[in-house]
Amino acid sequence: MSSYSPSETAEKSGFSIDTLRYYEKIGLLDGIARNASGRRVFTDDDLGWLGMLRCLRETGMPIAEMLRYSELARGGEETFGERLELLEEHDRRVEAQIRLLRAQQKKIKSKISFYGGPSGE
Amino acid sequence: MSSYSPSETAEKSGFSIDTLRYYEKIGLLDGIARNASGRRVFTDDDLGWLGMLRCLRETGMPIAEMLRYSELARGGEETFGERLELLEEHDRRVEAQIRLLRAQQKKIKSKISFYGGPSGE
DNA sequence: ATTCCACCTGGAGTGCGCTCCAGGTCAACC
DNA sequence: GGTTGACCTGGAGCGCACTCCAGGTGGAAT
Numbered sequence: 301m302s303s304y305s306p307s308e309t310a311e312k313s314g315f316s317i318d319t320l321r322y323y324e325k326i327g328l329l330d331g332i333a334r335n336a337s338g339r340r341v342f343t344d345d346d347l348g349w350l351g352m353l354r355c356l357r358e359t360g361m362p363i364a365e366m367l368r369y370s371e372l373a374r375g376g377e378e379t380f381g382e383r384l385e386l387l388e389e390h391d392r393r394v395e396a397q398i399r400l401l402r403a404q405q406k407k408i409k410s411k412i413s414f415y416g417g418p419s420g421e
Numbered sequence: 422m423s424s425y426s427p428s429e430t431a432e433k434s435g436f437s438i439d440t441l442r443y444y445e446k447i448g449l450l451d452g453i454a455r456n457a458s459g460r461r462v463f464t465d466d467d468l469g470w471l472g473m474l475r476c477l478r479e480t481g482m483p484i485a486e487m488l489r490y491s492e493l494a495r496g497g498e499e500t501f502g503e504r505l506e507l508l509e510e511h512d513r514r515v516e517a518q519i520r521l522l523r524a525q526q527k528k529i530k531s532k533i534s535f536y537g538g539p540s541g542e
Numbered sequence: 543a544t545t546c547c548a549c550c551t552g553g554a555g556t557g558c559g560c561t562c563c564a565g566g567t568c569a570a571c572c
Numbered sequence: 573g574g575t576t577g578a579c580c581t582g583g584a585g586c587g588c589a590c591t592c593c594a595g596g597t598g599g600a601a602t
Contacts, residue, residue, distance in 0.1 A: 384536040404476045415505040
């Protein structure tokens, strides 16, 4: 088994069918195959790419930048350098985001113990 | 010094003046004092509250829930239990968010090393 | 034959969280 | 007395990322 209907793909990728269509429309998904009656047929490769997109989205990358990354990905090995740069930049932002979350979480926890949280009261 | 103009408050709190007005309008900020000519005057207490709001916002709490928290905060000590519950629930979401980020960051880093990232090439 | 269902399209609508705007006020400075 | 600048109000507008809708198609089951 290596080809998937839109609904299977939605389930496996975690994106809704509407989002899959939207992503194809704006160019995040390229060359999605169609069967004889015009329906989308997703491959394992497509699922792999969707996994990458999901990773980028969930770490807060804006669609516009994912689009940039997609364009680079279409450019073949020549764009490895640029893709590397883009991901490293993003990785730094993710790192900063985690740091911020941790710092703010500390404040929340201290507020919790102020209100008499676990092992407080 | 213990009272601040809107622009000072914006600078100190990290929210824009427009956002401060908006927060007051929707009820996240309550009882902000005014001077004789109708301008807002923020106190250290207000700044403290804004710090809490900022913490909640930056950890992804939706405005609607911050509103709920604000209402509870107006309710005095009787609402400590509910506030505690709300913050504990939020803390768990923050924890999950951090975990997700860390997990996705791993994928990004492995992609980076695939592209020939630091100490790779 | 018809009912059903998953899918298709283009385009409109939604929810969130601001952000901007027009038109006005007031205190202060030149 | 005029100008400036920070502030005020109500309300419109915006950017993002979807999400929904109307109307239609094509294959499969009853």
